[in-house]
Amino acid sequence: MSTGVRRRMGVEERRQQLIGVALDLFSRRSPDEVSIDEIAAAAGISRPLVYHYFPGKMSLYEAALQRASEELKARFTEPHEGPLGVRLLHVMGRFFEHVDEHGPGFSALMRGGPAVGSTTTNALIDSVRQAAYDQMLAHLGLADAPPRLELVIRSWISLAESTALIWLDGRRIPRAELELQLVHDFAALVAVSAAQDEGMADVLRAMLKDEPADGPFAELVGRLSALGS
Template sequence: MDVEQRRRQLITVALDLFSQRPPEDVSLDDVAAAAGISRPLVYHYFAGKQSLYEAALRRAADDLTELLTASDQLPPGEGLLAVAGRFLDFVETHGSGRFTLLRAHPDLIDGVRDAAYGQLLAHLGVETPGPRLEVVLRSWISVAETAARWWPDGRRIPRAELESQLVHSFVALTAVGAAHDDGMAAVLRRIVAEEPADGPFTEAATALAAL
């Protein structure tokens, strides 16, 4: 195993441990044992526990950012559904512990949220959002993040239904903003018009209109 491969292995092992237990309860001995190497060898790759911890946090942030910003060409509703699904993909793959780690470090989680915000703008085809749309998008990211952290505990809502509910919540938030802002109303009309007849935005708009 070359130097870079070993560093990646140690970061992965450390991130798993830090996600399962409070960081102060994880020692370099724990990391070394999980990686199958000696403690002194860990120091060959990292100056100490703090530098390994920081590298693990950066990996978690980078992994989630890469997942949320995966490039695809989808109608707005399908794009939003994909982002919601990627939040859930992250916790299905890694558990909710990594979210907990990142939320304890605003500089990192805010960067992830900013990346998700940019991806949502791209899906919606909006280059210069007004303040009301920014509030809606950032609020929705918080809702999706909270749902992803909560959902693994019992999975009391089927995943497909939760993803659909998240998209519907976005339409509802946008509709409220549109009632107060012509620019938001124009965005909502456009994205619904661009949506396929069986798309998630159309489904949400139909359900709201029936209330």
């Protein structure tokens, strides 16, 4: 992501360029392995000029994580139209597309990378998880969640995150299979909770109400039925 030539930029334009360059490098290699010299060379500027805009690599790293978190949050946005299972499959497709394209950057964001334990990094991670949670509530048509549903949604978000991190270590399972599996996982978590709580049973009924015969949720029911036959 190199400019190739040096040219004058405004302060904010240069800052955004450096963030973009750093994010591109961090997306392909661990942030620990990327030096300020590499960032400067890729941006077509001198090392001292990088420090003019950012006090050090950590501040640039945190700015890159901020942009990465915003891009990741956008992956959870989906029109609230059509069967829920299909919507979630679209969301998982975009989520894993981001994970696939920005593996080291995604790992750095979720694991903290060089900034592990920092207030800034923790806040960014929490903001991504909260955005995913809010989107799930919206897809379910709810403004707030009772305790059992909150537990299910947050557990599922954690499962999607950990699944993606494990998958990055070798990509040994086809991506499309994991995307579908996570949609099935959400339905399964709701179903287990529905067996113990009538309110959750209502949530499950609403989820399945408009599910087409070839939808992800219907496919799960068919597969489970086949196992018992």
